Amino acid sequence: MGETRVALMEGDLAVELHLERWSERGTRAVRGEVYRGRVKRIETSLNGAFIDIGTGPDGFLPFGGQGRPDSVHEGAAVGVQVAREAFQDKGPTLSLFEVEEGEAPEVVIPAPPVAERLSMFHECPVKRAKDAGVDLDAFFEEALDPVVPLPGGGRIVVEPVTALTAIDVDAAGRKSVSGGAKLAMELNKLAAREAARQIRLRGIGGVVAIDFLPLKKKADQGNLMASLKSAFRNDPAKIDIAPPSRFAIVELARQRLSRPLHEIVFERPGVETVETRALAALRALEREAASDRGARLLIRAGSAIYEWLEADPIGWRKAARHRFGDRIELKREEGFGPRAFDVKPHRD
Secondary structure, three states: OOEEEEEEEEOOEEEEEEEEEHHHOOOOOOOOOEEEEEEEEEEHHHOEEEEEOOOOOOEEEEOHHHOOOOOOOOOOEEEEEEEEOOEOOEOOEEEEOOOOOOOOOEEEEOOOOHHHHHHHHHOOOOOOHHHHOOOHHHHHHHHHOOEEEOOOOOEEEEEEOOOOEEEEEEOOOOOOOOOHHHHHHHHHHHHHHHHHHHHHHHOOOEEEEEEOOOOOOHHHHHHHHHHHHHHOOOOOOOEEEOOOOOOOEEEEEEOOOOOOHHHHHEEEOOEEOHHHHHHHHHHHHHHHHHHOOOOEEEEEEOHHHHHHHHHOOOOHHHHHHHHHOOOEEEEEOOOOOOOOEEEEEEOO
16 A cells, blocks of 8 residues: 555566655656646757646756757647656656647656556566565665675675765675685676666666776776676666776766656655655555454554554555455554554454
């Protein structure tokens, strides 16, 4: 309840995670959607126009090398498709799309649910996590943890900040009988593969700086770059990788397609939003309801979680009654921290 969590799998490995929340339905433009928008203003300095699409912030339509099309002028109704979703304080990026004439702004072709979109894009079947034997919660916990262990020792640390994402490669006590140069090469290649996986898994876009262990030999540096490029070969986003700096830092740019997970889940690095914690309580409620189909269920919550659930901005009570019957009770627990909760069965 409250959100849809989806993992794109390659074998037993999750390669992409996607999250759609009930609270954002109808408030955000989704990649691939088509709108009949209204041109609000032309920005000559940006070689584009801002378009009111009627959902969320105005989108930006870049003109490209051909310049402004004749049909695009202030006040005009134009067909546009969402090429990149909004992120941080930036609205969605749009491209022209032919639509029939009509009133604007309005959605013309809405996006299907997230699982169906991924199934269509990747041509793969959709399965419920339970039927597939997949622990979605574990995948999301991994993707939100800054520290990622590497096989055989060592780790990478993923730290998104406003302007970029920094990834640090740390030996963390890993040793090699072949000496420091061999250790650095082995660890860097492992780190390159895992960094590429984590970038795609977490939906990270924009500039990424990876701080590898220093490599003295040009041949080793070339092998590392080849390994990094190979690790991104199945990523559908466009990737541009710059040569390593003299300090062994490799910068790359990954095409932004949607918001990264951390922007949805956290209000600041490592601190979950109240909604995130409240939805965790609802997932716990679902687990308890499935394990004990006869008991009443009590959600005890601290002030912030209680107030969010009591206000019910997403209609969770109606959904819970439909799924589990009238056996859910919500209680404010004064002894809990503001964002603490637990869910337990109890019988009268």
